[in-house]
Amino acid sequence: MERMKLQNGSDIRGVALSTAEFTAELTEDAVREIASGLRTWLLQHYAAPLKVAVGRDSRLSGEALQQALMTQLQAEGVTVIDCGLATTPALFMSTQFADFDCDAGVMLTASHLPYYFNGIKIFSKAGGAEKEDITFILSHPEAHLADQPGTYQQRDLLTPYAEDMVVKIRRGMQTEEEQPLAGMKIIVDAGNGAGGFFADKVLRPLGADTNGSQFLEPDGHFPNHIPNPDNKEAMASITEAVLREQADLGIIFDTDVDRSAVVTKSGQPLNRNNMIAVLSKIILSEHPETSIVTNSPTSNHLKTFIESLGGHQVRYISGYRNVINKAIALNEAGIDAQLAIETSGHAAFKENYFLDDGAYVIAKILMLLPALRRQNISLEDLIATLKQPAETQELRFKIHASDYRSTGEQVIASLAQELPAGWQIDHENEEGVRIQFSAPYGEGWFLLRLSLHEPLLVLQIENDEAGHLPAIVSKISDFLLPFEAIDQSAIKQFFKK
Numbered sequence: 001m002e003r004m005k006l007q008n009g010s011d012i013r014g015v016a017l018s019t020a021e022f023t024a025e026l027t028e029d030a031v032r033e034i035a036s037g038l039r040t041w042l043l044q045h046y047a048a049p050l051k052v053a054v055g056r057d058s059r060l061s062g063e064a065l066q067q068a069l070m071t072q073l074q075a076e077g078v079t080v081i082d083c084g085l086a087t088t089p090a091l092f093m094s095t096q097f098a099d100f101d102c103d104a105g106v107m108l109t110a111s112h113l114p115y116y117f118n119g120i121k122i123f124s125k126a127g128g129a130e131k132e133d134i135t136f137i138l139s140h141p142e143a144h145l146a147d148q149p150g151t152y153q154q155r156d157l158l159t160p161y162a163e164d165m166v167v168k169i170r171r172g173m174q175t176e177e178e179q180p181l182a183g184m185k186i187i188v189d190a191g192n193g194a195g196g197f198f199a200d201k202v203l204r205p206l207g208a209d210t211n212g213s214q215f216l217e218p219d220g221h222f223p224n225h226i227p228n229p230d231n232k233e234a235m236a237s238i239t240e241a242v243l244r245e246q247a248d249l250g251i252i253f254d255t256d257v258d259r260s261a262v263v264t265k266s267g268q269p270l271n272r273n274n275m276i277a278v279l280s281k282i283i284l285s286e287h288p289e290t291s292i293v294t295n296s297p298t299s300n301h302l303k304t305f306i307e308s309l310g311g312h313q314v315r316y317i318s319g320y321r322n323v324i325n326k327a328i329a330l331n332e333a334g335i336d337a338q339l340a341i342e343t344s345g346h347a348a349f350k351e352n353y354f355l356d357d358g359a360y361v362i363a364k365i366l367m368l369l370p371a372l373r374r375q376n377i378s379l380e381d382l383i384a385t386l387k388q389p390a391e392t393q394e395l396r397f398k399i400h401a402s403d404y405r406s407t408g409e410q411v412i413a414s415l416a417q418e419l420p421a422g423w424q425i426d427h428e429n430e431e432g433v434r435i436q437f438s439a440p441y442g443e444g445w446f447l448l449r450l451s452l453h454e455p456l457l458v459l460q461i462e463n464d465e466a467g468h469l470p471a472i473v474s475k476i477s478d479f480l481l482p483f484e485a486i487d488q489s490a491i492k493q494f495f496k497k
Contacts, residue, residue, distance in 0.1 A: 058085065395458075
């Protein structure tokens, strides 16, 4: 079925605006069929009449697709709440806030992908839709028109979501002070996505000076930088702004605010391993000996850091739903796991419904600031013992094969069988092959794995000794040569630099 191509794990994504290179596939017709599948899926869990909240990020295709989705839901008897511009975590909270009490929240977003993409994320009261739920929804496009159409109303969801966040931050600070962030300058970079509300509706009520915040206005062209905390240009932009404005903290969100990162007063980015370390320090102070579930491409030094705090790191398969579900499974098995987090910035706390919420990540950091200020301690001080690698490198290899997964698995298996001196398999790994290396290649590790959703092999390298990357990349290139389907352009580009 053509619509099944829109499945992206536990989300729906596709080209929504035709370009010279791509033809739109996530069209209004497709969205109407998805609405029908959504209603059928919900009726397996909840009784009619259903109530669904729908929101969108700033993408150019958002309004039209949102309208198509809502119109179809209404035609099938579903009560619709139009939340307009919203965030992915807020849409989940529409199922939890008593004043909304929705059976589902639906967010139109494609995260940080280019402007011509869009997508759909779906939540029920029980949490985010799983991969099998999306498969069901896409495979049940049949409409069931109701004798009585559902009602329609417009509601502001971001304001109650922000108000709830402010209450939680004050509670986490253990203060009744109205403006506990008074005297602090904290700036926001929303990347022209949906996160601009955080400056006006969260930080300012808490007393922070947000002057100097940038790209708060929604603009689906994303004219300033990719709205992605895992992007070097985006992080360079917020870093420059923090230093220019002499801010105490910089905050950056992705388009739909389910990911975030921060930059400290000194211009130190806290993302990827550093962000995991900061949040691990926070959560282990609250829940000693808990387990932290991460995706697989995390630093060896992060594991050492977490264990030094009395915690346990569980490396698992990449994909935010995968790490969240692993944490949930550990808890169900009687093993306390309070945090699930990916290096990309997706982070979910047990105390917050295991919802990947970039705003809540920032809330946990804000809760620390008054106490750190009183003690004259910086955020960097919290992770001063986290060792940093001397060199890092990521390379992506396209796989030109119809059965790209099989080809990629063959490459990985071959690499694992033919290790040169100084390379050793790290068996504490759930995807691809992770290699620990030592002299003559330096001291560190690399991971070669299949991309979750694209025909790519992803190589990530960390080395504690500088100058050895060319030798490692050259040796990996030798392994790849017999596989004609593997595009080695990335290696050629690496050696050109």
